[in-house]
Amino acid sequence: MQVDTAIIGAGAAGMMCAAHAGGRVLVVDHARAPGEKIRISGGGRCNFTNLHCTPDAFISQNPHFAKSALARYTQWDFIELVEAHGIAWHEKTLGQLFCDTSAKDIVAMLLRMMEAAKVQLFLQTTASNFAKNNGLFTFDLSTAGKTQHVTTRNLVIATGGKSIPKMGATGLAYDIARQFGVSVTDTRAGLVPFTFAEGRFAPISGVATPSKITAGDASFEEALLFTHRGLSGPAVLQASSYWHDNEPITVNLCPNTDIFAALREQRQISGRRNLTNVLAQHLPARLVDHLCGQFDLSGNLADWSDARLQTLTEALQNWVLYPSGTEGYRTAEVTLGGIDTKELSSKSMMSSAIPGLYFIGEAVDVTGWLGGYNFQWAWSSAMAAAHAISND
Structure with missing residues (x-):
């Protein structure tokens, strides 16, 4: 031919x-x-x-x-x-x-x-x-x-x-x-979900929330999805293309909310309310429960000083995670x-x-x-x- x-x-x-x-x-x-x-x-x-x-x-x-x-x-x-x-x-x-x-x-x-x-x-x-x-x-x-x-x-x-x-x-x-x-x-x-060892996010698999994910020098503000294997969602897929083995990613769970100002305001109005209940107004409740294992979220809002609220805000906006890897070519889009x-x-x-x-x-x-x-x-x-x- x-x-x-x-x-x-x-x-x-x-x-x-x-x-x-x-x-x-x-x-x-x-x-x-x-x-x-x-x-x-x-x-x-x-x-x-x-x-x-x-x-x-x-x-x-x-x-x-x-x-x-x-x-x-x-x-x-x-x-x-x-x-x-x-x-x-x-x-x-x-x-x-x-x-x-x-x-x-x-x-x-x-x-x-x-x-x-x-x-x-x-x-x-x-x-x-x-x-x-x-x-x-x-x-x-x-x-x-x-x-x-x-x-x-x-x-x-x-x-x-x-x-x-x-x-x-x-x-x-x-x-x-x-x-x-x-x-x-x-x-x-590339454009692939992250994996984490020992089913780290399995208890909150299916939970999605707006986020800003940073890997290397690139940041993407879209949805984050927790899965049995790790993290997925558009923001994660985008960031994965800029990530390399053994490097951290940074997760901002409150990209569109001044969470510090919101918590201070709620402290003035409803200081006797538990902090986790107030946080659940801004983040998925199952995610807040999971975060209790990462950060100390105990006590009522009235017990939280500005300094503690600022530290919590920093933790929620700069949550540093180390993926164990990605799902690889099996699910990669590119x-x-x-x-x-x-x-x-x-x-x-x-x-x-x-x-x-x-x-x-x-x-x-x-x-x-x-x-x-x-x-x-x-x-x-x-x-x-x-x-x-x-x-x-």
């Missing part, structure tokens, strides 16, 4: 690139269906981009790398595409955009675009034995026990990272990169690290050393925040490669 462009991976980036690359395009994926991560994302409604998508919402060893692709294909461009296909959408919080009906609408849109471009799609197919000779890439396809040899001018790797292996995620992109001498940065799970951006053109996503070899999407060392940023990177990086290929 001879094609102009072969794309390995029928996810968001791979299908978007295929629909716009032009010429004879082949897409290969080992899954039963295309766009499986799209289908399950956003609770089945696909958080397909974010209104506030800017380069500072992405993590990479080169923080400038994503700027070119994101600027040339923006969230507004993708919104225009979605609307042109009649897909209704809505904004939830913090600029997050979701389909009104189903994430399957995005998958169907991409498949229609690929069909219009006469793209060949091979599913439940593995690709192996990649090589480049005389300016052309070659590899073998295996489908239902049958093998075909493929020759192509352009090879695009869009197989994602290691996150959610039960969906079929592997490190194939990194293996292919290393085979061609392209370096790969260290990878780890993979941090990946194909070294030093090896790629930020304009085209092509390998600087190997003409015709492209890496796009999650496989690259560019990771966005929670909330549609990683899908936008998939669309933007795919379009960067597609434009380079179509103009070649």
Whole structure:
């Protein structure tokens, strides 16, 4: 089989690139269906981009790398595409955009675009034995026990990272990169819950509360969820991408309340009330009960001096915790690290050393925040490669 462009991976980036690359395009994926991560994302409604998508919402060893692709294909461009296909959408919080009906609408849109471009799609197919000779890439396809040899001018790797292996995620992109001498940065799970030893928060599993979580030099103010295994919720997932083993995180349980002023006021009005009962007006009651084991919350409000209340306020707003780890790739939404951006053109996503070899999407060392940023990177990086290929 001879094609102009072969794309390995029928996810968001791979299908978007295929629909716009032009010429004879082949897409290969080992899954039963295309766009499986799209289908399950956003609770089945696909958080397909974010209104506030800017380069500072992405993590990479080169923080400038994503700027070119994101600027040339923006969230507004993708919104225009979605609307042109009649897909209704809505904004939830913090600029997050979701389909009104189903994430399957995005998958169907991409498949229609690929069909219009006469793209060949091979599913439940593995690709192996990649090589480049005389300016052309070659590899073998295996489908239902049958093998075909493929020759192509352009090879695009869009197989994602290691996150959610039960969906079929592997490190194939990194293996292919290393085979061609392209370096790969260290990878780890991102946007992932924290774990704590000995079921530390199991007694309050299911309790959620507004919070501000700080890891490293990054802070995120969203919901915190206590689980049997540790901590989850949007604020935790965001902070996890900035956390490293053996480092602490800081939890602010009162990000939107002047708890010191509130407790002082209540002391004037209801000094005989137990402190825990008053705290339960500002925090979930089960969480207050749990905190009794962390801090001394005994006594009535009238017994608490300003100094003690200030110390308690500091403890509630700067609760230092040491996670034992994360839940890893099993539940991680993304993979941090990946194909070294030093090896790629930020304009085209092509390998600087190997003409015709492209890496796009999650496989690259560019990771966005929670909330549609990683899908936008998939669309933007795919379009960067597609434009380079179509103009070649």
